[in-house]
Amino acid sequence: MTSNTLTDREALYCLCHVPGFGGVTIRGLKDTFGTYLSAWRVKPQELQKSGVLTERRAEVFQESRKHESAWRKEFADLAQKNIRVIAECDPDYPTRFLPYKDRPAALFVKGSLPENEVPSVAIVGARACTEYGKEAAGFYAGELANAGVNIISGMAAGVDGYAHRGAIERGKPTYAVLGCGVNVCYPRENYKIFHAMEENGGILSEFVPGTRPVAMNFPMRNRIISALADAVIIIEAREKSGSLITADFALEQGKEVFALPGRANDPLSGGCNRLIQGGANMLLSPSDVLEFLGMKYERKLTIHKFSQNRLAKNENLVYASVDSRPRYLEEIAALCGLSVTECMEALLKLELAGLVFGTGNQYYKKAE
Template sequence: MSSLSDWLTLASAPQLGGFRISRLLERTTPSELCTMSDRERGQIGLSERQCQHLAFPPQQRIDRCLAWHQQPNQQIIPLDSSLYPALLREIPSPPPLLFVRGETRWLHEPQLAIVGSRAASIDGLEAAGEFAAAMVAANYVVSSGLALGIDGQAHYSALKNGGATVAVLGSGLDRIYPAKHRDLADTIADQGALVSEFWPDESPRPQHFPRRNRVISGLSVGVLVVEAEEKSGSLITARYALEQGRDVFAIPGSIYNPMSRGCHALIKNGAKLVETPVDIFEDVGVLTECAKSSQSVHCVPQPQNDKLPFPALLANVGNEATPVDVVAERSRLPVHEVMMQLLELELQGMVAAVPGGYVRTRRG
């Protein structure tokens, strides 16, 4: 088992995302990578810049993280740890590190995710609260993204009803976002867990939130979308859930309510229409048992990645940093769609985020 310092060294390497790291770990370990020669690293596909990073890592930043790990109620969990959640380990691009405040045991209990609009209606908030209460009564942990609206209501209701809740952040755990939910985050850390794949001092950024959404779905046995517009981050969570072999559930609403259109679109495309929590519980039995196990590889169907994804968008990312708005203009796609596709390409190791935009990797 590699040291945490070696994991931090590897995870901080430039232009080396979760997908590339997962592939590297099929051949070697973080400790071996940190002790290899530059020639050996180059032979397994690392760039000169990545080799230099592994030879001369940002030790001060790594030491700050190690000090963070030593604080009460805080842990860094690497991918090879027995504390790493079994279901999350099986997604196509699992985070190499999880930063956790709170009890890690909740990450090993069956979780059901509730996501939805930040500008939720009264009916939507009521539904999120009722479903969260029923989930904790059925011994599920409620997971969500700590956002305003549906997310916050799901967390509040789980806590109010004596259950546990897990909040996955799009920022480091020392940079709680939104600031309005700092008190809620502290309570969750006491009665559940805060989770992030981002280093503790990282600020929230737009590109972080789709990454957060894939972790929410990856931790869960199913995802409930309460309210969502047609173009919504909740739909990104639902899409990742489907790709990860999770069940997706949606609550229908009025055809005149724009907050219902996203849910209706999901239902048209195969999500299960739900009216009561029982509609969810009867469908998630198999993954619920897998979540309790340390082995889930035979439970979760893996997506096939034989074809090059998003070729039209990939053709508009070059070897020099290309800003997101330029990619959107060239590919004639909305920015939110471009961000989602770039994230998927990054997770598959085909592009890399760099200062100023994205670059195409050798794999791409």
């Protein structure tokens, strides 16, 4: 049963529903009128006099207030759907958001939020990724999660989904930032991931529950992904990929960007290679990211019964060139007669198989 008295939290929920209202606008209204409730109930004359909204936006606002009853009913049903509303004044609002003027006024959450004191890394990339991208996303997410890092992504098809899986398969939490409501599983192919994160990790969005996944929402979503992370990893991206929007936000926010290199003639590596050319960190081993975070990479090796005749030609060449002492990437490539890119791809396969180990700074050795 909904009370006749509108609460400040309900007013915030209503403000989040107004078309075109984001964190900056809602914060401006609250700062001007004192509370979310006062902002929602402000008289048209006072609103016009304040100059907070343009005439057109004020009209949209007035029209939206007709939906108060329906939105209050929605708000009352959130707890039953296990959805929490986290306002920026709440103690569990992510402190990583606080430096940014465009931070959300509220977050809608299923499950939990990443703990502020735990290092976080975002992993994003192409939807139509290759096997190389799938394996890399799962591998890096799993290794970083195992080291105690929160894995953040956007639950999109391709790289995002494989990154979430990499953490889930290790029994570690992972967090998805959606470009739709937190009660909307998009894409449907990720429904198992979606439900797994409700139990171990979380799903969050700045969009009110029920919001459909429309194209304009995803660039907005990307800024939240990067803001939640201490570093951002790009795994496979075309030169005009949406993943590069996340990288741009990360750079604007002062975050460290890592990119997985690929073949020069591979369109799906064009964006990553261009990022590296522009100064992003080349991602060659989980230790690269962990060293940046001030953490040590202690890989928990899985014993694989591999024989050399099961390895592809390049992997055999590389494995034969790796020693029990750390050897530099370019030295390995020279010994194999391969390009650095070909050598890196083979090393990733070997590392996934538990046969070699990256010690950091582009040095590799055989796993003991």
